[in-house]
Amino acid sequence: MPVLKTIDPLLEEISGPTPSQILRKRVTGHSGLLFGVGVVLLLVIVAILAPVLAPHDPYAQSLANRMVKPVFMGGTWEHPLGTDHLGRDYLSRLIYGARVSLLIGAVAALISGVIGTAMGVAAGYFGGKVDTVVTFLINVRLAMPVVLVALAVVAILGGSLQVVIGVLGLLLWDRFAVVMRASTLQVRRREYVAAAQAIGASTPRVILSEIMPNIANNLIVIVTLEMAHAILLEAALSFLGLGVQPPTPSWGLMVSEGKNMMLFEPWLVLIPGFVLFVLVLAINLMGDGLRDVTAPENRG
Amino acid sequence: MNDMTKPLLSVRGLTLDIPMSNGTLHAVRALDFDLHRGETLCIVGESGSGKSLTSLAVIGLLEKNIRRNATQMNFDGTDLLTASKKQMRALRGNRIAMIFQEPMTSLNPAYTIGDQLIEALRLHKNVSREKARNRAIELLEKVGITAAASRLGQYPHQLSGGLRQRVVIAMALMCEPELIIADEPTTALDVTIQAQILSLLVDLTREMDVAMILITHDLGVVARVADKVGVMYAGELVESGPAADVFGKPLHPYTRGLLRCIPQPGKTERGAALGTIPGIVPSLIGDVKGCAFRTRCPHAVEACRDAIPERGEPPHKFLCVHPDGARAAEGEPA
Amino acid sequence: MLPFILKRLGLAVLVALTVSFISFSLLFLSGDPAAALAGETASGEDIEAVRRLYGFDRPMLVQYGEWLWQAVQGNFGESYYFKLPVQSLIADRLSVTMTLGVCGITFALLTAVPLGVAAAIRPNSIIDRVALFLSVAGQAMPSFWFGLILIVLFAIQLGWLPPSGASSWRHYIMPTIVLGYYAMPAIMRLTRAGMLEVLNSDYIRTARAKGAGEMRVMFKHALRNAIIPVVSLAAVQMGFMLGGSIVVESVFALHGAGYLAWESIARNDLPTVQALILIFSMFYIVFNFLADVLNAWLDPRMRSS
Ligand SMILES: Nc1ncnc2c1ncn2[C@@H]1O[C@H](COP(=O)(O)OP(=O)(O)OP(=O)(O)O)[C@@H](O)[C@H]1O
Ligand code: SF4
Ligand SMILES: [Mg+2]
Numbered sequence: 001m002p003v004l005k006t007i008d009p010l011l012e013e014i015s016g017p018t019p020s021q022i023l024r025k026r027v028t029g030h031s032g033l034l035f036g037v038g039v040v041l042l043l044v045i046v047a048i049l050a051p052v053l054a055p056h057d058p059y060a061q062s063l064a065n066r067m068v069k070p071v072f073m074g075g076t077w078e079h080p081l082g083t084d085h086l087g088r089d090y091l092s093r094l095i096y097g098a099r100v101s102l103l104i105g106a107v108a109a110l111i112s113g114v115i116g117t118a119m120g121v122a123a124g125y126f127g128g129k130v131d132t133v134v135t136f137l138i139n140v141r142l143a144m145p146v147v148l149v150a151l152a153v154v155a156i157l158g159g160s161l162q163v164v165i166g167v168l169g170l171l172l173w174d175r176f177a178v179v180m181r182a183s184t185l186q187v188r189r190r191e192y193v194a195a196a197q198a199i200g201a202s203t204p205r206v207i208l209s210e211i212m213p214n215i216a217n218n219l220i221v222i223v224t225l226e227m228a229h230a231i232l233l234e235a236a237l238s239f240l241g242l243g244v245q246p247p248t249p250s251w252g253l254m255v256s257e258g259k260n261m262m263l264f265e266p267w268l269v270l271i272p273g274f275v276l277f278v279l280v281l282a283i284n285l286m287g288d289g290l291r292d293v294t295a296p297e298n299r300g
Numbered sequence: 301m302n303d304m305t306k307p308l309l310s311v312r313g314l315t316l317d318i319p320m321s322n323g324t325l326h327a328v329r330a331l332d333f334d335l336h337r338g339e340t341l342c343i344v345g346e347s348g349s350g351k352s353l354t355s356l357a358v359i360g361l362l363e364k365n366i367r368r369n370a371t372q373m374n375f376d377g378t379d380l381l382t383a384s385k386k387q388m389r390a391l392r393g394n395r396i397a398m399i400f401q402e403p404m405t406s407l408n409p410a411y412t413i414g415d416q417l418i419e420a421l422r423l424h425k426n427v428s429r430e431k432a433r434n435r436a437i438e439l440l441e442k443v444g445i446t447a448a449a450s451r452l453g454q455y456p457h458q459l460s461g462g463l464r465q466r467v468v469i470a471m472a473l474m475c476e477p478e479l480i481i482a483d484e485p486t487t488a489l490d491v492t493i494q495a496q497i498l499s500l501l502v503d504l505t506r507e508m509d510v511a512m513i514l515i516t517h518d519l520g521v522v523a524r525v526a527d528k529v530g531v532m533y534a535g536e537l538v539e540s541g542p543a544a545d546v547f548g549k550p551l552h553p554y555t556r557g558l559l560r561c562i563p564q565p566g567k568t569e570r571g572a573a574l575g576t577i578p579g580i581v582p583s584l585i586g587d588v589k590g591c592a593f594r595t596r597c598p599h600a601v602e603a604c605r606d607a608i609p610e611r612g613e614p615p616h617k618f619l620c621v622h623p624d625g626a627r628a629a630e631g632e633p634a
Numbered sequence: 635m636l637p638f639i640l641k642r643l644g645l646a647v648l649v650a651l652t653v654s655f656i657s658f659s660l661l662f663l664s665g666d667p668a669a670a671l672a673g674e675t676a677s678g679e680d681i682e683a684v685r686r687l688y689g690f691d692r693p694m695l696v697q698y699g700e701w702l703w704q705a706v707q708g709n710f711g712e713s714y715y716f717k718l719p720v721q722s723l724i725a726d727r728l729s730v731t732m733t734l735g736v737c738g739i740t741f742a743l744l745t746a747v748p749l750g751v752a753a754a755i756r757p758n759s760i761i762d763r764v765a766l767f768l769s770v771a772g773q774a775m776p777s778f779w780f781g782l783i784l785i786v787l788f789a790i791q792l793g794w795l796p797p798s799g800a801s802s803w804r805h806y807i808m809p810t811i812v813l814g815y816y817a818m819p820a821i822m823r824l825t826r827a828g829m830l831e832v833l834n835s836d837y838i839r840t841a842r843a844k845g846a847g848e849m850r851v852m853f854k855h856a857l858r859n860a861i862i863p864v865v866s867l868a869a870v871q872m873g874f875m876l877g878g879s880i881v882v883e884s885v886f887a888l889h890g891a892g893y894l895a896w897e898s899i900a901r902n903d904l905p906t907v908q909a910l911i912l913i914f915s916m917f918y919i920v921f922n923f924l925a926d927v928l929n930a931w932l933d934p935r936m937r938s939s
Contacts, residue, residue: 136645136648136649136652139645139649140649140652140653140656142918142922143649143650143653143873143915143918143919143922144653144656144657144911144915145876145877145878145880145911145914145915145918146877147877147878147880147881148877148880148895148899148907148910148911148914149657149660149911151880151895151896151899152660152899152907152911153660153663155899155900155902156660156663156902157663228773228774232774232776235776235778236776236777236778236881239776239778239881240778240880240881240884240896241900242899242900252776252778255776255778255779255782259782262782262785262786262790263790266786266790269779269782269783269786270783270786273776273779273782273783276776276779277771277774277775277776277779278774280773280774280776281770281771281774284770284773284774285770288770359843361839361842361843389845389846389847390845391845392842392843392844392845393843393844393845393846394845397843398843400836400839400840400843402836405835405836405837406836406837406839406840407837407840408837408840408841408855408858408859409837409859409933409934409935410855410858410859410862410933410934411858412934419844419846420844423844423845423846424845455934455935457934457935468840471844
């Protein structure tokens with residue numbers, strides 16, 4: 001059919017790839033995103049399967065086997081990453097440490113996400129006084145030195161996992177509020193929101209079914225970035241001795257404990273710090289990547 | 301005006317190619333034109349026909365991805381094709397000045413207009429700041445800005461669009477250039493001041509004996525000020541020649557379409573818009589063969605798909621398969 | 635511009651008041667500050683005595699008012715641990731932290747701005763990729779770990795720099811790098827984005843059409859405009875950095891205000907902690923205010939409006 005043949009290329013031009021095809025192409029073409037998602041998934045699996053994967057009990061001390069070197073520095077496969085100053089298996093502690101980091105990151109981001117999103121969406125949607133108050137609160141929050149306040153509160157309330165998570169969750173909502181406020185302001189001006197309001201949809205309904213789906217992209221990006229932020233902060237608090245308390249295996253704590261031995265056994269510091277760095281890097285790359293592939297003006 | 305026979309600017313076979321993801325865009329193809337000292341060449345043509353690209357090609361400010369080729373590009377003895385970056389810089393703003401379309405954004409918001417005017421002079425001439433300042437005041441007065449001395453300390457955002465474009469014109473004149481390229485210098489302005497600014501520009505170039513390439517949509521202005529006219533369509537100069545000839549005896553079907561009522565120099569009203577012709581411009585990506593106007597041309601024949609010969613008696617030239625262009629096809633006596 | 639400044643100033647004062655209230659209330663987070671202060675072995679009578687001595691028996695708002703009134707006059711009470719006026723304790727340490735902060739932001743600007751400009755001039759070039767890598771790595775690098783690596787490398791292995799202390803300018807080199815690297819990614823990204831945007835603008839084309847050389851176009855015409863938001867970001871970052879110096883100071887045993895904060899928190903020295911939180915917040919507020927003013931002053935469009 002000669003007629004169809006001439007039309008064919010034109011049709012292709014008009015229909016083009018579907019949105020999901022475009023998205024798939026962007027995702028598979030984005031090496032940072034792939035790396036980020038890969039590493040994060042891997043560590044999540046490791047954290048979940050910690051009891052299966054860890055070769056030893058992370059708490060079991062063996063004073064006879066203290067500071068055994070990792071296998072790549074002349075150690076044995078009995079302790080692939082060596083042992084710490086109390087003779088505990090370093091690899092096992094590292095694996096259990098992934099649980100601490102990921103749990104703190106995820107839950108703190110969740111808490112601050114709920115707080116910040118509620119504030120930001122309210123400010124963007126209602127504007128006026130609500131907006132003034134929220135903007136003011138954001139300013140107040142930004143003015144408070146996070147590390148200092150977190151340290152002080154943890155010190156007063158005691159350094160349990162719950163306290164650290166709670167404190168970080170209550171402190172890290174500022175970026176959610178800022179971004180969600182801006183996104184809501186943008187979306188609110190669009191026609192479909194006005195249309196929904198015009199047909200008499202209730203405010204919660206407009207927010208849930210018209211606003212939220214359209215700012216979800218940005219929200220996911222901030223969730224990842226704040227998760228990385230929380231993980232870094234927990235590590236810093238624990239490093240300063242005022243976060244998660246021993247003997248819990250936290251990467252920041254491991255760096256802190258290894259610090260005293262740093263002169264002779266630098267790997268005690270290098271290994272947990274490096275794992276921490278890679279996890280945070282991966283989460284950040286995942287967040288940046290998500291932003292890139294979901295950005296509407298993205299050019300392939 | 302020492303040598304009337306030797307052109308100030310001479311361009312032959314100017315071709316601009318832009319690599320795109322789906323092939324090469326042949327944005328400008330085989331352009332020829334000459335401009336003598338003190339002459340005004342008006343280039344007309346619809347949006348996207350390559351007018352701005354042509355002017356940027358002359359001054360050497362094309363974006364890096366655009367490939368420029370030509371058999372000749374000569375400015376008063378300087379070969380623009382082989383000129384070094386330094387030579388081009390010495391020409392730009394000094395002997396060839398450019399006025400862009402957007403007065404609102406073409407001045408740097410961080411500096412006073414005095415700074416920017418003085419810089420234009422001192423980049424090329426070894427004069428004191430004081431002298432440059434005086435020259436700036438003199439030119440601001442010339443472009444009709446009152447209280448010129450006090451304006452020097454103002455920032456662009458403090459001036460209206462019309463005033464800014466006057467400043468831009470003054471800036472272009474700072475070094476007494478021999479050629480000014482003005483790319484739609486008034487399109488972004490209020491209709492009421494468009495005519496003012498254009499007359500100002502034209503009067504000044506006449507007075508100072510500066511040659512000008514004026515890109516405009518305003519056929520009334522073209523009819524009034526042009527010595528020469530070039531009509532561009534889809535990257536080609538489809539018709540060019542002395543203004544009286546092109547207006548009096550348009551030969552290319554596209555030119556005819558533009559001038560639905562053929563204006564006479566001095567008779568056509570200012571602000572008369574280009575006539576619109578139905579149809580779409582073909583894609584210039586990939587191999588471009590034949591006459592690009594054939595999708596819209598009322599006189600198109602089979603032969604329009606092949607190479608099109610250049611016709612006419614120089615200096616009035618046009619591109620068409622019909623020996624007498626639209627005249628013969630429309631049954632008029634040649 | 636004056637109304638703008640006054641408005642900002644009013645906001646800054648309001649924020650400062652709120653922050654001061656929050657940092658004061660921290661004291662009551664533990665439930666009974668008198669019990670905490672008296673220690674775990676104290677009897678009920680001891681606790682009562684402490685409560686009266688420190689005035690904890692009065693309503694909280696009264697205590698806050700009194701504390702604020704004293705704080706405004708530069709009087710932050712007595713350190714529980716050192717038994718010295720808090721303000722003299724802090725004054726000693728503040729110069730170390732300020733030195734570190736100034737060095738840190740200078741280092742960040744001197745590396746991030748040129749990198750951002752170079753990256754914007756040639757997007758996707760090697761320099762752009764290196765700059766991107768440095769900023770991505772910088773955002774993921776735990777600063778305490780980075781500090782320790784530098785110590786292992788430059789103090790222990792190579793022996794070029796002292797590992798800790800604050801007795802000479804050489805002691806400040808590694809802390810400066812660590813603290814500066816914290817502010818670098820944001821500054822670099824903003825410089826790059828700003829330059830890219832400015833380089834696409836019409837006035838850059840005008841500058842080239844005038845015959846200006848590339849250097850002049852980049853630095854006089856483009857950077858001058860792109861740097862405006864960077865300057866205010868740097869001021870804001872400076873406020874953040876001072877608050878974040880606690881980690882760096884503890885890694886390098888640099889006895890500044892951050893180090894004091896760390897010690898005081900560990901020792902439950904609440905008056906000192908309260909004062910430090912307030913002071914670090916004030917730094918942020920002041921720098922944020924300065925950023926606004928600087929921004930308005932650098933941008934002619936705002937200066938004259
Ligand atoms: N940097 C570029 N990259 C790709 N295509 C370009 C570029 N610059 C111009 N073009 C294309 O080249 C063609 C000619 O552009 P040009 O700006 O010269 O048109 P014009 O005649 O000045 O139109 P107008 O009257 O709208 O100013 C257009 O199709 C345009 O899309
Ligand atoms: S060549 Fe053919 S299509 Fe082109 S203008 Fe002449 S008649 Fe029309
Ligand atoms: Mg144009």
